[in-house]
Amino acid sequence: MVRAVDHAYSLIRDGILAGRHEPGERLGEAELAELTETSRTPVREALRQLEMEGLVEVLPHRGARVTEWTAADLEEIYDLRAMLEAFAADRAAGRIEPKDVDRMAELCDLMDRAAGPGAAQDLDRVTECNAEFHGLVRAAAASTRLVTMLNAVVQLPLVVRTFHRYSAADLARSCAHHRELVAALRAGDGLWAQSVMRSHVLAAKAVLLRSAAAETETR
Amino acid sequence: MVRAVDHAYSLIRDGILAGRHEPGERLGEAELAELTETSRTPVREALRQLEMEGLVEVLPHRGARVTEWTAADLEEIYDLRAMLEAFAADRAAGRIEPKDVDRMAELCDLMDRAAGPGAAQDLDRVTECNAEFHGLVRAAAASTRLVTMLNAVVQLPLVVRTFHRYSAADLARSCAHHRELVAALRAGDGLWAQSVMRSHVLAAKAVLLRSAAAETETR
DNA sequence: GATCGCTAGATTGCGTGCAATCACGTCCAG
DNA sequence: CTGGACGTGATTGCACGCAATCTAGCGATC
Numbered sequence: 001m002v003r004a005v006d007h008a009y010s011l012i013r014d015g016i017l018a019g020r021h022e023p024g025e026r027l028g029e030a031e032l033a034e035l036t037e038t039s040r041t042p043v044r045e046a047l048r049q050l051e052m053e054g055l056v057e058v059l060p061h062r063g064a065r066v067t068e069w070t071a072a073d074l075e076e077i078y079d080l081r082a083m084l085e086a087f088a089a090d091r092a093a094g095r096i097e098p099k100d101v102d103r104m105a106e107l108c109d110l111m112d113r114a115a116g117p118g119a120a121q122d123l124d125r126v127t128e129c130n131a132e133f134h135g136l137v138r139a140a141a142a143s144t145r146l147v148t149m150l151n152a153v154v155q156l157p158l159v160v161r162t163f164h165r166y167s168a169a170d171l172a173r174s175c176a177h178h179r180e181l182v183a184a185l186r187a188g189d190g191l192w193a194q195s196v197m198r199s200h201v202l203a204a205k206a207v208l209l210r211s212a213a214a215e216t217e218t219r
Numbered sequence: 220m221v222r223a224v225d226h227a228y229s230l231i232r233d234g235i236l237a238g239r240h241e242p243g244e245r246l247g248e249a250e251l252a253e254l255t256e257t258s259r260t261p262v263r264e265a266l267r268q269l270e271m272e273g274l275v276e277v278l279p280h281r282g283a284r285v286t287e288w289t290a291a292d293l294e295e296i297y298d299l300r301a302m303l304e305a306f307a308a309d310r311a312a313g314r315i316e317p318k319d320v321d322r323m324a325e326l327c328d329l330m331d332r333a334a335g336p337g338a339a340q341d342l343d344r345v346t347e348c349n350a351e352f353h354g355l356v357r358a359a360a361a362s363t364r365l366v367t368m369l370n371a372v373v374q375l376p377l378v379v380r381t382f383h384r385y386s387a388a389d390l391a392r393s394c395a396h397h398r399e400l401v402a403a404l405r406a407g408d409g410l411w412a413q414s415v416m417r418s419h420v421l422a423a424k425a426v427l428l429r430s431a432a433a434e435t436e437t438r
Numbered sequence: 439g440a441t442c443g444c445t446a447g448a449t450t451g452c453g454t455g456c457a458a459t460c461a462c463g464t465c466c467a468g
Numbered sequence: 469c470t471g472g473a474c475g476t477g478a479t480t481g482c483a484c485g486c487a488a489t490c491t492a493g494c495g496a497t498c
Contacts, residue, residue, distance in 0.1 A: 039453045052271040061459050061480055076362050087302055143295050149368050258483045280489050
């Protein structure tokens with residue numbers, strides 16, 4: 001059996017990311033303890049951890065709430081992420097192993113297939129491959145602190161189920177970025193890798209803000 | 220009375236930063252509970268928080284230790300910090316209030332005086348002013364997540380009492396950077412501010428690595 | 439003599455009880 | 469009818485106890 005803290009942590013975290021807990025919703029310790037089948041102690045520690053990662057906000061004597069994001073927050077987060085991912089790509093270019101680059105190329109193929117139009121399209125699979133792809137870059141950057149920071153900044157926008165907002169053109173551009181990044185890493189060119197990665201994240205930011213604006217329109 | 224968690228947190232944190240706890244030293248929960256005059260519960264929460272900030276490492280069932288830093292770690296941290304502080308300076312250039320820029324200019328004068336040679340030199344006072352100076356930049360950047368990340372990355376090197384390693388020339392350059400940053404912010408030029416800030420942090424990194432190398436020599 | 443296993447002590451992980459604090463509804467005064 | 473004080477219920481913050489796990493020291497076996 002794993003530790004109760006980790007169990008509670010991933011259960012609460014997944015609950016937020018999957019949308020089972022609305023932003024702004026109150027998270028009572030007793031309630032979560034029942035949900036995770038543990039006591040309040042591990043729940044409290046898990047909440048502290050989630051607070052550090054920005055997924056929840058806890059106020060003294062007032063409990064925890066799921067963090068709410070404004071459009072300005074999202075913009076800020078994506079700018080931060082663009083910078084951090086670019087930095088990671090730069091470092092990765094000088095350290096990544098050929099076999100990891102090969103795996104990234106494989107993932108590109110998988111994503112191409114899963115992102116293709118028609119009934120076979122499987123956006124959840126794309127999300128999965130995308131996560132592994134970027135995970136390889138971060139791992140190659142070999143910086144524990146950078147990874148921690150990126151985790152904090154990357155998980156948040158997952159709440160909005162990003163790929164479902166992508167148009168066919170957006171998806172195509174994203175795949176092109178991935179392939180170009182593989183080329184840059186294979187060439188060991190940090191400046192190139194960094195630049196592609198920045199474009200990649202800023203393009204994602206544009207998609208998100210566009211579709212967020214569209215949502216506001218229709219209300 | 221403030222919360223026991225905060226009390227324990229700052230006490231342990233200060234203890235590490237002031238060098239009362241050696242890197243690698245084991246931090247027992249019972250021991251810390253006695254030290255902070257609370258029970259193990261708030262100590263545990265404080266340790267979790269410190270782990271997130273990278274000051275301690277906790278292993279399951281094996282307790283917490285003060286984090287040890289290698290030269291490669293320090294280099295990595297300063298590169299990260301250079302990037303984050305530069306980003307903050309860029310954002311600050313577009314948002315900072317004139318009165319805050321004025322205060323920064325004042326702080327430059329104070330630092331000049333405290334850093335001057337002779338018996339009146341007061342490096343702790345320089346450290347203090349320096350902290351307020353950079354704090355104003357970060358506050359003006361208006362990004363809670365960025366501030367969190369910077370705190371995590373800035374506190375760590377404080378362990379090594381940075382300014383005491385500065386030569387007269389280093390100090391002079393640092394002051395020049397500060398004045399230039401004030402000019403860039405007053406001009407509202409984000410690119411300039413960003414560039415100066417990057418230089419400033421990378422210069423600090425060079426000082427640190429140089430003096431760390433010298434220490435290794437003499438051993 | 440070295441390595442492995444075992445036992446004892448110590449330490450962490452977790453559950454639970456109690457006091458402090460907060461939110462909310464009610465009552466009273468203006 | 470509105471504003472404020474008060475009381476009650478619910479929730480968090482903290483202390484403590486017990487069980488699970490780890491570390492260290494000792495003895496046995498190869």
